[in-house]
Amino acid sequence: MAKQFETIALIGIGLIGSSIAREIKDKGLAGSVTVSTRSEATLKRAQDLNLGDRYTTSAAEAVRDADLVIVSVPVGASGAVAAEIAAHLKPGAIVTDVGSTKGSVIAQMAPHMPQGVHFIPGHPIAGTEYSGPDAGFIGLFKGRWCILTPLPDTDEAAKARLRTFWETLGSMVDDMDPEHHDKVLAIVSHLPHIIAYNIVGTADDLEAVTESEVIKYSASGFRDFTRLAASDPTMWRDVCLHNKDAILEMLARFSEDLAYLQRAIRWGDGDKLFDLFTRTRAIRRSIVQAGQDTDMADFGRHAMDQK
Amino acid sequence: MAKQFETIALIGIGLIGSSIAREIKDKGLAGSVTVSTRSEATLKRAQDLNLGDRYTTSAAEAVRDADLVIVSVPVGASGAVAAEIAAHLKPGAIVTDVGSTKGSVIAQMAPHMPQGVHFIPGHPIAGTEYSGPDAGFIGLFKGRWCILTPLPDTDEAAKARLRTFWETLGSMVDDMDPEHHDKVLAIVSHLPHIIAYNIVGTADDLEAVTESEVIKYSASGFRDFTRLAASDPTMWRDVCLHNKDAILEMLARFSEDLAYLQRAIRWGDGDKLFDLFTRTRAIRRSIVQAGQDTDMADFGRHAMDQK
Numbered sequence: 001m002a003k004q005f006e007t008i009a010l011i012g013i014g015l016i017g018s019s020i021a022r023e024i025k026d027k028g029l030a031g032s033v034t035v036s037t038r039s040e041a042t043l044k045r046a047q048d049l050n051l052g053d054r055y056t057t058s059a060a061e062a063v064r065d066a067d068l069v070i071v072s073v074p075v076g077a078s079g080a081v082a083a084e085i086a087a088h089l090k091p092g093a094i095v096t097d098v099g100s101t102k103g104s105v106i107a108q109m110a111p112h113m114p115q116g117v118h119f120i121p122g123h124p125i126a127g128t129e130y131s132g133p134d135a136g137f138i139g140l141f142k143g144r145w146c147i148l149t150p151l152p153d154t155d156e157a158a159k160a161r162l163r164t165f166w167e168t169l170g171s172m173v174d175d176m177d178p179e180h181h182d183k184v185l186a187i188v189s190h191l192p193h194i195i196a197y198n199i200v201g202t203a204d205d206l207e208a209v210t211e212s213e214v215i216k217y218s219a220s221g222f223r224d225f226t227r228l229a230a231s232d233p234t235m236w237r238d239v240c241l242h243n244k245d246a247i248l249e250m251l252a253r254f255s256e257d258l259a260y261l262q263r264a265i266r267w268g269d270g271d272k273l274f275d276l277f278t279r280t281r282a283i284r285r286s287i288v289q290a291g292q293d294t295d296m297a298d299f300g301r302h303a304m305d306q307k
Numbered sequence: 308m309a310k311q312f313e314t315i316a317l318i319g320i321g322l323i324g325s326s327i328a329r330e331i332k333d334k335g336l337a338g339s340v341t342v343s344t345r346s347e348a349t350l351k352r353a354q355d356l357n358l359g360d361r362y363t364t365s366a367a368e369a370v371r372d373a374d375l376v377i378v379s380v381p382v383g384a385s386g387a388v389a390a391e392i393a394a395h396l397k398p399g400a401i402v403t404d405v406g407s408t409k410g411s412v413i414a415q416m417a418p419h420m421p422q423g424v425h426f427i428p429g430h431p432i433a434g435t436e437y438s439g440p441d442a443g444f445i446g447l448f449k450g451r452w453c454i455l456t457p458l459p460d461t462d463e464a465a466k467a468r469l470r471t472f473w474e475t476l477g478s479m480v481d482d483m484d485p486e487h488h489d490k491v492l493a494i495v496s497h498l499p500h501i502i503a504y505n506i507v508g509t510a511d512d513l514e515a516v517t518e519s520e521v522i523k524y525s526a527s528g529f530r531d532f533t534r535l536a537a538s539d540p541t542m543w544r545d546v547c548l549h550n551k552d553a554i555l556e557m558l559a560r561f562s563e564d565l566a567y568l569q570r571a572i573r574w575g576d577g578d579k580l581f582d583l584f585t586r587t588r589a590i591r592r593s594i595v596q597a598g599q600d601t602d603m604a605d606f607g608r609h610a611m612d613q614k
Contacts, residue, residue, distance in 0.1 A: 198568055
């Protein structure tokens with residue numbers, strides 16, 4: 001494929017950053033890739049994995065001649081990165097990020113962005129429970145949505161270039177208002193992770209049921225939650241702290257609905273239970289039809305076992 | 308393999324019953340298999356799938372000459388099945404079930420069981436989100452635990468035969484007190500399903516976020532929950548109604564823990580969040596080490612996509 005940018009700087013080289021790095025190299029999308037991360041050990045690992053062309057622990061140095069800067073750090077670190085790189089950005093450069101909260105990232109980064117630099121926040125809806133530069137892989141973004149939350153004065157040409165970049169990685173791209181993004185993600189991503197962390201914590205704390213029992217019999221449903229609850233703690237702490245309002249709103253609704261369900265169980269109201277349990281089946285079907293999940297039983301776990 | 312029973316009667320031929328039928332045939336464990344279900348359409352389908360040797364809508368007729376009777380119906384129907392078959396059971400026959408609640412099944416079935424029949428309740432910890440005779444497959448029980456909750460006066464020889472049967476299907480077998488079983492399953496299976504149904508319902512009810520957005524962006528966590536929430540509504544309604552006390556206890560604990568987490572989010576207590584999010588990772592690791600889940604990222608979804 002054709003080169004899209006002369007120099008790309010990747011600030012942060014975890015699951016997302018390193019997947020982007022692999023895609024850029026695989027598809028020849030940049031003349032040169034500079035990888036930057038604060039941790040020397042992680043930078044060394046990125047170098048061993050041959051993820052870029054230049055390596056530095058200084059984000060400021062990394063962005064100096066970059067046409068595209070992709071910030072892939074826990075959202076709580078976005079402000080510090082923006083402050084560090086601001087004075088060193090090349091005029092005309094595109095700066096984007098991959099954070100799971102957009103209102104907070106914009107509030108942290110936008111004030112630092114100099115005139116003539118195109119800051120276009122973004123969020124690829126993709127990931128796994130693993131983290132770090134080894135966790136990335138080609139294909140992570142394929143068939144997944146990437147949401148851009150451009151600011152009102154965004155340059156259309158710059159946005160089109162960023163859109164093309166994500167499409168080349170296999171994504172479908174949507175524009176969205178940052179505040180709406182944060183509400184949508186609160187229900188489709190943040191709440192599921194918080195609930196998963198919570199139930200795994202509850203199970204871990206029981207006195208009547210041992211941890212070894214929880215582990216042995218986890219195939220009956222529990223193990224599904226442990227996957228989400230194995231996600232990167234730093235990333236998820238930051239998401240909770242930086243999308244507080246939307247998360248608290250969704251948590252309140254979830255708890256209200258759970259109280260209703262709990263009451264139906266207590267009073268033996270089978271019809272209410274049956275109605276809810278039937279309605280939710282249709283949503284699963286729609287997700288499979290939309291190509292956003294496999295229709296194989298149990299996520300294809302048994303099919304994998306057979307091989 | 309060697310024949311273990313002359314005649315086996317399968318009462319109920321859904322995901323579990325039909326998987327057992329396929330295993331019996333595949334491994335030659337019975338001289339003859341009688342399939343029984345109340346629905347004529349389902350019975351016809353079982354016959355088309357060649358799951359047994361004889362077919363009848365009458366459970367009473369099915370058990371007449373059976374040495375092993377396996378009841379695989381929603382737990383709310385156990386009592387009616389027991390009442391129907393009681394007078395027709397062969398002396399010395401083993402009667403077992405596969406229900407996800409044991410206290411209630413014992414209360415419903417045990418009073419009907421005649422002298423000389425060995426009633427040994429059981430529960431294979433296996434399943435998928437699909438249901439019905441087409442959903443069953445060989446290998447469903449492989450590497451999974453099967454819990455037996457024998458009554459105090461259980462015949463050891465009969466129990467050993469049932470144990471061997473499940474082991475031949477690839478299961479590891481544990482004995483457990485029924486009350487303890489119900490507590491364990493409440494946390495590892497019932498609560499996860501209830502939570503999954505609940506969050507999918509909450510998402511479906513939002514005004515600020517459309518259903519199409521929930522579906523499009525579901526790969527960010529939500530889709531995992533929709534799998535459990537696509538499980539058989541009748542089965543899960545019955546589980547909720549028949550393991551009420553243990554489920555309400557676990558729900559109370561879960562809600563209490565969620566309130567604590569919610570408070571940490573509201574007050575920006577990052578350390579509390581980080582501590583919980585770190586602790587839960589270890590449980591995932593233990594489950595993978597115990598062979599109860601894959602270590603492939605995202606349950607191997609991406610690996611499946613590549614093929």
